[in-house]
Amino acid sequence: MAELALQLQFGALSEAGIKAANEDAVACQLPAAAYILQHKGACFVLADGVSTAEAGAQASKLATERFCQEYPQTPDSWSVAYSAGQLLATINNQLYQFSHKFAHEQKGYLCTFSALVLKSRTAHFFHIGDSRIYLYRDGALQQLTQDHITVLSEQRQFLGRALGMDAKVEAQQGSLALQAGDRFLLTSDGIHDFLQPAELTQLLATVADPGQCSRQLLDRALANGSDDNVSAIVVDITQLPGQSLDDLSSELTRLPFPPALSPGMKLDGYKVLRELYASSRSHLYLVEDEATAEQLVLKSPSQNFADDVLYIDRFIREEWIGLRIQSPRVVQVIRQSRPRTFLYYLMEHLQGQSLEIWFAAQPQPLKPSLAIKLVKQIAEGLQAFHRMGAIHQDLKPGNIMRLADGNLKLVDFGSVYVAGLAEIYSPLHHEGALGTATYSDPHYLLGHNSGVQGDVYALATIAYELFSGGQLPYGPAVEECRVASDYDRLRYRSANQFNPLIPTWFDRALQKGVSLDLSYRYQTISQLLTDLQQPNPAFLHEEVKQQSKSNPLLFWQLLSGFWFITLLLVIWLFLLRR
Template identity: 65%
Template structure:
C-alpha cells in the first residue's frame, strides 16, 4: 500500500488548542502489511477542564497501542479493545478529580487503512469523510443532541461513561480515494461542496490542508481547526484476507529441541515446560540477539479460550513499558507457528532468591518490594491487573534488579466487564499469593495485586506466609473465614509493630479493611503510620481495662466462695 498523508491542528479562533491529531504509516513492511496505516483525530470537550489532556491521550495511545496489538487479531478487535481501555482510563481520571470537576472528555475519530479496506471508528461530533471521483460522503454519524433552544450537546464522547458506545464500519478501497478526518472547527464552517472542491483541486495534500484551514477562518470559525487527509495512491496486488485468516489459525509448534530453527530463531535450550506452555532460549540468526520464545502447549490446541488468552498475552506485554516488567519483542518476520518473543533476562526467580538469601536484610528487601510495586503500577497504568503475582513470576538479576514476568492471568479492564465473576473453567492465580476473592471467582481489581504484594513482602521479611500453609487447602469462603493472620513478629521479633500492622492490612480478606492502592501500602511499609500506633495504645488500654475487671471479678468470686465455705462451716 502507498498513501499520501497530511495533517494540521491549529488553535484557530481560540487561545488554546484542545484538538489533537496523530497518524503513522509504518516504515516496517511487516507492520504496514499486517497492521496497516492508522490515523486519529480528537476534539477535547470545551466544557471539560481536561479536554486537551483527553484528546492528546486518546490519539497518541490509540496509534501506539493499535500497532502493538497481535497480528493475529482483526482490525476491529484490535481497535475496539484499545479504545475500550482508553475510554476507561479517561473515565477513571475524570472521577479521580471529581471534587475539582476535571473531566477528561473528547470526541474521537480514527481510520485504519489495511490491504484493500478502510476501517473507521467514531464517537462524538468529529467527522470522517470519503471521496471517490466527484462523490463526497460522510462515513461517521454525529453523536449530538439539539435542544429546543437550539443548544447542541454531545450525546457520546470518550471518557463519558465506563461503557463505550462506539460506531465502527468499513469501506472498500480504490486507488485515488480520499479520506478526511475533521473537527467541528472546520466542518461547521466549510460546506461539503467547498470540501469537495478542495479535494479535487490540483494541489498537494499539504496545500489542501492549509487551504481548508484558511477557508474555515475566513468564514468565521471561532473554534480549533484540525484536519487529517489521506489519499490512496496504490494498493497491494493481492488481498491478504486469506493470509490473515490462516494467521489466526496458526498451528501450535511441536516440542522444540536445541539446534532447531523456527522462522529464523535458533533454539538454544529449553528453559521451562509445563502443562500449559514452554519457554525456550533462542538466538535471532540475523542479529545474534538472545530472546525468549514462548509457545503454547499442544494440550490446548483445540481450546479456543486458551488460544485467545495466549494471543492476548502478547498484546498485554507489548503495551506495558517498564524497566521492572519483561519486554515483549515485536515480531519482525511472518510466523509459521503460534508463539511470541520476550527479552532474555539473566536472573533467578524470587522464589529461588529467597531460598538463597534468608534471612534477607531489611534494606535489601524493601528495595525489592519497591521495584515490584513499580512494575505492578505499570500494569495498573494500562488498566491491567496481574492477578498471579508470586515469587515464581518475578525474576531477580545479580544486581538485585526486578522483572515481573508472565501475562497469562492478566485482567484488562475495558476488554472484559469490571468487577463481575470471571468466566474461567479453573481459578486464576496461586492460592498462597493470590487474593482469595480471585480463587472464588471474583475480581477485586487493584486491591488483588495489593494483596499479592503484601504477601510477598511478608515472606521476604519472615520466610513464611501470613496465613500459614493451610491457605493452600482453602476452597470456599468459609474455609478462608477460619484462617487468622499470624503476626510477622512471631517469625521475626525485629519487625516493628507498625510494619506488622501494615502487612496485616495489606493481606486483609475484607476489601473494606485492605489498602486500595500500592502507594498507600508502600508508604506504611517505609514509615510508621501514627494510626497504627494509636490503635495499639487503645488496644493495650482495652486489654488493661479488661484485665482489671477480670481480676476484680475473680477477687469477688473467690470472696464469695470463701463466704459460702465459712457459712457451711458454721452450720
C-alpha cells in the same frame, strides 16, 4: 519484479483558532517497517475534547496518542476491527476511571474520536461523537461517519456519545475497498460546521498537496467565522498493493501450534538452543535469532489446548499485553518483524533465577534494607501494569526473576486482566504445591475480581514473607481454603512474632495490605508502599491506645513525659528571646 506496496501521503494540523487553548488533538502513525505496514496498516486519529468537560484537552491527547502508539502493537492474528475495538475499550475505561477519580474536582475526561486505519486495499474507520471522516473520490465527497448528536429543538442539541462518557463504549465502525487516488479527510466541528460540503469539495479537488490542503481548510474555516478549535487530517492513497490480503481469511484462520521443539530445530529463523520450562499449558525455549545472533525466549502454547478457542485468544492476548507494558521491572516482549508460520511469541532472555529459588537459599530473615528494596522493585513492575489498566492477578515469587545484578523483573502475562475488555472472569488455575493460592487474593479464587486491590494483597503477602523469614500472613492453612467460610476462619499472624525487629507500625501496614476486608485493605500499591517506608500516625496512635488499655500506668507515664518535654521547649524558647 518487486511486489507493489501500499503508499500514501498525508498532512495534519490542529490549532486553537480564536480560543485560548486547543482541546483538539491529532496523531498519525505510518510505520517505517514494511512488515508492520502490511500486517497492521497505517492509522490516523482525530479527537475533540468536549468543551463542557474540564479535562477535554487531556482526554483527546491521551486517546489519540495511545491509539497510534498501541494499535501497531496488537497481535498480527487480530483483525483490524478486533484490534481497534479492544484498544478503544481500554482507552475508554481509562478516561471513565479518570473522570470518577477526579469527580470531586468536576473533571470530565471526555472527547469525540475518529480513527482511520488503512491496511492492504481496505480502509477501516471507527467513530464516536461529532468529529467526522469523509471520502473524496472521483470528484464526489461522501461523509462516512454519522454525528452522534441528539437534537431537542432548533436551539437545543447535545452530544449523545463520547469517549469516556460511559463504562462501555459503542463506536460506529465500517470499512470500504480502497482505490488509487482516494482522498480521506478527518475534521473537528471547528472545520466542518463552518465549511459547506461544496467548499470542502472545492478545496479537496484543487489543493493537491495534503499538507497545504490541511492548512487551507483551517484558514478558510477561521475566515468563515469559526469560533472553535480547528483540526484536519488529509490522507491521499497514491499506490495500492498488487494483491489483496484476505482479511476475512486472516481473521478466521488460526496459526497452527508448533510441535514439541528440541535443540537444533529451526522455526521462522530462530534456532532452538534448549528447553527452559514445560507444563501442561505452555513451553519456554531458549532460541537464537539466526539473523542477529541474539538470544531470546520463545513461548509456545501446549497441544493440550489446540481446540480451545478461549485458551488461544488468551495466549494471543498475552503477547499484546507484554508489548503494551514498557518498564525496566517487567520482562520485555519482542515485536516481531518476520511472518510467523506457527503460534508463539518472543521475550527477552533474562539471566538469573526466580525470586522463589533465590530467597530459599538466603539466610533468614533478610536484612530490612534489602527486603524493602525488593518490595519497591516489585511495586514498580505492578504499577506499570496498573498504568495501562491491567492487573497481574498471579503475582508470586516464582513469577519474579532476580537478575545477576540483583534487580527484579516481573514475568508471565498468562493471568493478566485488562480493565474495560468484555470477558468472562474465571478463577486462576493453580499448579504445584506452592501455587498461586498462597499469594492470590481470596476474592479472585472465589470468582470475584478485586482489581488493583488483588495485586496489593499479593505484594503485601510477598513483603510479609521477605521480612518474616519465609512465613505467611495466615499460615499454611490458606492453601486448604476452598469456600468463603474457610477464609472466614483465618486469623492474621503478627509478623513480629517471627522477626522481633519488625516494628508494630510496619506490621499494621502488612496486616492492612492482606486484609480480607476490601473496605479496609489499601486501594493502591503506592498507599501500601508509603506505610511500609514511614510510620503511619494512625497506627502509632492505635499502638499507644492499645498500650494504655493494657497498662494505664504506662499511658500516664507517656502523657506526663509529653508535657514535660513541652515545658522544657517553652523554657528554652523563652531564654532564646532574652
